[in-house]
Amino acid sequence: MEFDFGYLAAQWPALMRGLWLTIQVSALSIVLSIAVGLCGAAVRVLQVPVLDKVVVGYVEVIRNTPLLAQLFFIFYGLPGLGLRLSLFWSGVLSLTLWAGAYQIENIRGGLETVGKGLREAAFSLGLSPWRFFRLVAAPMAVRVGLPSMLNTSISLLKNSSYLQAIGLAELTFVAIDRISMDFRTIEMFAAICVIYLALVLTLSFFASRLEYRLNTPFRT
Amino acid sequence: MTKTISAGRMALSALAGLGFAFHAEAQSLPPLPEAIKSAGLLKAGVRCDQPPYGYKDETGKFAGVETDMAIQIATWAFGSADKIELTCVTAENRIPQLNGKKVDLLIATLGVTPERARVVDFSKPYRWGGSDMLVAKDSPIKKLDDVAGKTVIMLKGSTQAKWFEDTMPKVESLRLNTASDALQSLKQGRGDAYTHDAATLIVIAAKDPSLRLVGEPFAISDAAVGVRKNEAAWLAYVDAALDRMKAEGLYAKWVEKWIPAEIRPFYTDAFTKPKPTAR
Numbered sequence: 437m438e439f440d441f442g443y444l445a446a447q448w449p450a451l452m453r454g455l456w457l458t459i460q461v462s463a464l465s466i467v468l469s470i471a472v473g474l475c476g477a478a479v480r481v482l483q484v485p486v487l488d489k490v491v492v493g494y495v496e497v498i499r500n501t502p503l504l505a506q507l508f509f510i511f512y513g514l515p516g517l518g519l520r521l522s523l524f525w526s527g528v529l530s531l532t533l534w535a536g537a538y539q540i541e542n543i544r545g546g547l548e549t550v551g552k553g554l555r556e557a558a559f560s561l562g563l564s565p566w567r568f569f570r571l572v573a574a575p576m577a578v579r580v581g582l583p584s585m586l587n588t589s590i591s592l593l594k595n596s597s598y599l600q601a602i603g604l605a606e607l608t609f610v611a612i613d614r615i616s617m618d619f620r621t622i623e624m625f626a627a628i629c630v631i632y633l634a635l636v637l638t639l640s641f642f643a644s645r646l647e648y649r650l651n652t653p654f655r656t
Numbered sequence: 657m658t659k660t661i662s663a664g665r666m667a668l669s670a671l672a673g674l675g676f677a678f679h680a681e682a683q684s685l686p687p688l689p690e691a692i693k694s695a696g697l698l699k700a701g702v703r704c705d706q707p708p709y710g711y712k713d714e715t716g717k718f719a720g721v722e723t724d725m726a727i728q729i730a731t732w733a734f735g736s737a738d739k740i741e742l743t744c745v746t747a748e749n750r751i752p753q754l755n756g757k758k759v760d761l762l763i764a765t766l767g768v769t770p771e772r773a774r775v776v777d778f779s780k781p782y783r784w785g786g787s788d789m790l791v792a793k794d795s796p797i798k799k800l801d802d803v804a805g806k807t808v809i810m811l812k813g814s815t816q817a818k819w820f821e822d823t824m825p826k827v828e829s830l831r832l833n834t835a836s837d838a839l840q841s842l843k844q845g846r847g848d849a850y851t852h853d854a855a856t857l858i859v860i861a862a863k864d865p866s867l868r869l870v871g872e873p874f875a876i877s878d879a880a881v882g883v884r885k886n887e888a889a890w891l892a893y894v895d896a897a898l899d900r901m902k903a904e905g906l907y908a909k910w911v912e913k914w915i916p917a918e919i920r921p922f923y924t925d926a927f928t929k930p931k932p933t934a935r
Contacts, residue, residue, distance in 0.1 A: 616747065621752065
C-alpha cells in the first residue's frame with residue numbers, strides 16, 4: 437500500500453480538531469502542573485508540618501505508578517467514590533497530577549541551589565519565610581529549574597496521547613479511530629508524529645525564549 | 657410379510673447411511689498450503705471479550721463458538737486440536753495482527769465491509785450479525801431514533817461506529833477500546849446508550865437486570881473469516897472447512913454447547929438462517 441496524501445488531506449480537518457483538543461488539554465495541564473509544582477516545592481522547602489509529608493507521599497505515589505493506571509483510576513475509579521469528571525477534566529486532572537509530581541522535584545532541585553547565605557541575609561533583613569520564597573528563592577529556582585520543567589512539560593504533551601484510552605478525541609485518538617476504520621496506518625501515524633514533533637519544537641522554542649528573558653539580569 | 661418390509665427398510669436406511677457417509681467424504685478439504693503447513697500449527701486470532709463467540713472462561717481458557725471453529729480448522733489441518741496458537745485480538749488491532757502475520761486467520765466477529773475488503777480477503781460468510789443498543793432499564797430510549805442528540809458509547813473501529821458516522825452523524829459518540837470499558841462507562845452514566853453487536857449485548861442484558869436492550873436491529877452484516885490478501889489457496893481451504901462445518905452440523909452443536917437455552921434462538925438463527933432486512 438503506497439502512501440496516500442489524498443487520504444491525509446481528507447482527514448486533515450479531523451486531525452486538526454484532535455490537535456486543538458491536545459493543545460487545550462496540554463496547555464491547561466502544563467500551567468496547572470507548574471502551579472502544583474510551585475506549591476508543593478514551597479511546602480517541602482519551608483518544611484510546613486504535616487503537609488510536607490503529604491507532598492512526599494504524593495510525589496512517590498505518582499512517580500512509582502503507571503500513568504495509564506492513574507488515568508483509569510480517575511476515569512473509572514473515582515465515579516465509584518462519587519466523583520464523576522467529564523472526559524476532558526479527567527484528562528486534565530490525570531496529566532496535572534502526573535506532571536505536578538515531577539514539577540515539584542524540578543523546582544525543589546532549583547531551590548536547592550539557593551544558597552544558605554541568601555536565606556540568612558533575607559531573614560536578617562526581616563523577610564518572612566513566605567516573602568523570602570516568593571521574592572528571592574522562587575524566581576531563582578525557576579531559572580535553574582527551567583530546562584527540567586520544560587522536559588516535564590514536553591513529556592506531558594506527549595503523554596496526552598494516553599487520553600485516547602478513555603475516549604478523549606485528542607490527536608492520537610483521531611489517528612487510531614480513523615485507522616481502525618480505514619486502515620491507513622502509515623499515513624496516520626506518520627502525520628501525528630510530524631504534528632507532535634512540530635508541537636514540541638514550538639514549545640521548546642518558547643521555553644528557550646523565556647529562559648533568555650529570565651537570564652537578562654545575568655547577561656553582560 | 658411385515659418382516660420383509662422391515663428388512664427392506666433396514667436395507668434402505670443402511671443405504672441412506674452409506675449415502676451420508678459418501679456425502680461426508682465429498683467434504684474432504686483441499687490440500688493445506690505449504691506456508692501454513694510448514695508452521696506446524698494454526699495461528700488464529702479470536703476475540704477474548706465477546707461471549708458467546710470468543711471469550712475467556714472463568715479459568716482463563718479460550719472459549720466460544722468462534723474459538724471452537726478455529727480449533728476445528730486446526731484439527732482438520734494438522735490432525736490435532738492442540739496444534740493451534742490462539743491470540744486475543746480486539747476490534748481495533750485484529751486487522752493489523754493479521755496483516756502483520758501474527759496470525760494466519762481471524763475468526764473474530766469480523767463483519768464484511770468494503771473498507772475491510774480493501775485490506776483483507778474474506779471467506780464466505782458463516783453467520784450474520786446485527787447491531788443493537790443497551791440502555792439503562794428506566795431509560796427513555798425505546799427505539800433507534802431516540803438517540804438523536806444523545807451520547808452513544810461504541811468501540812473504536814466497530815461496525816456500529818461506521819454505521820453511526822454514515823447514517824446518524826449528529827449522534828455524539830464516546831469511542832472506547834474494549835467492551836468492558838464501554839459497559840463500565842454506560843453504567844457510570846457517561847453515555848445514554850451502548851451500541852455493539854446484538855449477539856454481545858444479549859448476553860450482557862440477560863445477566864444484568866439494570867440494563868435492557870432497545871431491540872431495534874440495524875446494521876445487519878455478514879461475519880466471515882479474514883485472511884491476508886493474495887493467499888488464494890489458504891482462503892479456499894478455509895472456505896472448504898466452513899462448508900464442512902455446515903454440512904456436519906457443527907454450528908448447531910457449538911451453539912448448544914456455549915449458549916444457554918433462554919438466549920439460544922437468536923444465535924441458532926444467526927448461524928443457520930438467512931439474514932433479516934433492516935436499516
